[in-house]
Amino acid sequence: MCYMARHLLGLVLTLSGHKIMLTTIIYRSHLCDNVAVKSLEGMVASANLKNGMADVTGILLFNGTHFFQLLEGPEDQVKAIYRTICEDKRHYNVVELLCDYAPARRFGKVGMEIFDLREHDRDEVLQTILDKGTSRYQLTWNDRALQFFRTFVEATEKENYFEIPPxxxxxxxxxxxxxxxxxxxxxxxxxxxxxxxxxxxxxxxxxxxxxxxxxxxxxxxxxxxxxxxxxxxxxxxxxxxxxxxxxxxxxxxxxxxxxxxxxxxxxxxxxxxxxxxxxxxxxxxxxxxxxxxxxxxxxxxxxxxxxxxxxxxxxxxxxxxxxxxxxxxxxxxxxxxxxxxxxxxxxxxxxxxxxxxxxxxxxxxxxxxxxxxxxxxxxxxxxxxxxxxxxxxxxxxxxxxxxxxxxxxxxxxxxxxxxxxxxxxx
Ligand SMILES: Cc1cc2nc3c(=O)[nH]c(=O)nc-3n(C[C@H](O)[C@H](O)[C@H](O)COP(=O)(O)O)c2cc1C
Missing domain, CATH: 3.20.20.450 (EAL domain)
Structure with a gap:
């Protein structure tokens, strides 16, 4: 089943009379020193498959040091994937920034896509992120989730990322x-x-x-x-x-x-x-x-x-x-x-x-x-x-x-x- 069809189904599906809640989680984390950036490609490919099977979509930003990921989908699946991500030894200091509910997916096209901020001109980055949006209504910066993107891309909160040791x-x-x-x-x-x-x-x-x-x-x-x-x-x-x-x-x-x-x-x-x-x-x-x-x-x-x-x-x-x-x-x-x-x-x-x-x-x-x-x-x-x-x-x-x-x-x-x-x- 294609992603869009799966998502439409996900939105209307009811389980034992309960509507499945479309849930969004955003976190940021720090890449471990001993992990090669090249190795992330394999991780992203398998994450993409796993997210697809769980009907979870999202986008992952990487700035050379920090990750910033948005995950969207049915509540149980999003939370289960987030729990595995928190245990992953390739990154640390995983900080949950947002856990919220939404009427529609913002990034519904792929299970997971990585976006390396170092390969893009900073001014274009935010527009490119908006262009990836699949929301029925055009994505706007009034959205809290998107405000978090802007803050991460512009690095305005960076002094508050405390890199605490294990x-x-x-x-x-x-x-x-x-x-x-x-x-x-x-x-x-x-x-x-x-x-x-x-x-x-x-x-x-x-x-x-x-x-x-x-x-x-x-x-x-x-x-x-x-x-x-x-x-x-x-x-x-x-x-x-x-x-x-x-x-x-x-x-x-x-x-x-x-x-x-x-x-x-x-x-x-x-x-x-x-x-x-x-x-x-x-x-x-x-x-x-x-x-x-x-x-x-x-x-x-x-x-x-x-x-x-x-x-x-x-x-x-x-x-x-x-x-x-x-x-x-x-x-x-x-x-x-x-x-x-x-x-x-x-x-x-x-x-x-x-x-x-x-x-x-x-x-x-x-x-x-x-x-x-x-x-x-x-x-x-x-x-x-x-x-x-x-x-x-x-x-x-x-x-x-x-x-x-x-x-x-x-x-x-x-x-x-x-x-x-x-x-x-x-
Ligand atoms: C920054 C980062 C983002 C990740 N995002 C996802 C994801 O969206 N979906 C996923 O299944 N795994 C993701 N992973 C990998 C998981 O932490 C975990 O390694 C994987 O789910 C385990 O799958 P496996 O048991 O099949 O190897 C991510 C890992 C890192 C470091």
Whole structure:
């Protein structure tokens, strides 16, 4: 069956009553140094056949270093081919730029065609690409997919292509061992415990701060701890628990360390004199307010905004700094920054997960970094689990990290940190 007939069929085909969605994926990647450009011809020929059989069409641009490919076709087939492409060892740093749906194919003539930008005059390239279009309506640059072509051909985003090395070029080996608090002290009169997790600057091998994360007295999750509390009991318990956090911090030898604690914004509002009580706890444990960061989560803050800003005034006046935790996981992050500027934001794990593979996440994080730099707000990220995530974020200009890649929270103790060590070539 010829391509056009196959595509028409693809568009109207229904499978178990579901219309097959015409899906577009665009990615860019980097050719591996050890791959000869000549060898790409064979790869393209077999890809063309495979795409044809899967009813997938598209176009591949190559500029001598980077690939840029658009794949179009039924969703399952496009995604299956994209998964194999991501695993291909001939290229690396594969970043998905767009995954979208369209009414018609843009490049429906061939399974896959390669277009070497070095063989064409730059001014003609974009017109030539447009001429290859098979859309029923003439291709226009209003189309997001085509805008990505223009950006690639004109290389306007090139400074944002971070060429991160493979994950296994680093080793993460814990240095030293965890320190634990005296169990007698940890549980004395307490109905809760704390796990500590460092926020680190991996390349300068520095612990920037240590966060105290609430647990039940037996080490159970924060949810377990909070589920047992109700109404105002919740806020009183939230405040009182910080006594345990500071006492543990003192026993763990964190007196010289910046210490992050979490507070519900309504604790400061509902408990009379809460800031003053917090200051007393800090002093009783030989700590100073300037070394304490109070972290609030975005959702809680925005729903009670004016009460929140009122209570923060007292904290700031005493020398305590303020951070917004899990930034980007809530629903009003940017609006929040317009109305209130904390000393630090901690970007949510939801936003940084697999950031090295995702164009949208990269764009959002770069914009956040730029925004926070203009406002002199420090930026750190939480929930870093993969070496590639860390490398991409370092390249983007983030230097403070918290996550299992470096150290898991340690109950009533401070974990050893696995600092990254570059593997030396044998
Ligand atoms: C930049 C680049 C683009 C590719 N595009 C396609 C493609 O459109 N379709 C395809 O089947 N394979 C494509 N491949 C090859 C696949 O990654 C993979 O090697 C191939 O599907 C495996 O086929 P085989 O198991 O039959 O050898 C591409 C590879 C690279 C490096």
């Amino acid at each position: 994950a296994d070029s680093w080793e993460f080996i814990p240095t030293g061992s965890a320190r634990h608090a005296d169990p007698q002290l940890a549980f004395k009169d307490a109905d809760c415990g704390f796990a500590f997790q460092p926020i680190i600057d991996p390349l300068s091998q520095e612990i920037v701060s240590v966060e105290a994360l609430v647990r039940t007295a037996g080490g159970g999750s924060p949810k377990e701890y909070f589920d047992r509390l109700s109404g105002d009991e919740l806020y009183q318990a939230d405040l009182d628990s910080k006594k345990v956090a500071f006492a543990l911090a003192k026993d763990l030898g964190l007196s010289e360390q910046t210490l992050a604690i979490n507070l519900l914004p309504m604790t400061l509002v509902n408990i009379p004199d809460a800031s003053h009580k917090l200051l007393q706890m800090i002093e009783q444990n030989g700590l100073v307010p300037e070394q304490v960061i109070v972290e609030f989560t975005e959702n809680e803050v925005i729903s009670q905004f004016s009460a929140f800003t009122q209570s923060v005034r007292d904290l700031k006046a005493s020398g305590i700094s303020v951070s917004i935790d899990h930034f980007g996981a809530g629903y009003a992050g940017l609006q929040l920054l317009a109305r209130f500027q904390p000393d630090r934001i901690k970007i949510s794990q939801e936003l940084i997960r697999d950031v090295h593979k995702s164009g949208p996440r990269q764009a959002i994080i770069q914009a956040l970094i730029k925004c926070c730099a203009s406002l002199e707000i420090a930026v750190s990220v939480v929930g870093v689990e993969k070496a590639e995530e860390w490398m991409w974020l370092e390249s983007a200009g983030i230097f403070h990290f918290q996550g299992h890649l470096f150290a898991e929270p340690c109950f009533c103790g401070v974990p050893a940190v696995a600092w990254p060590e570059k593997k030396t070539a044998l």
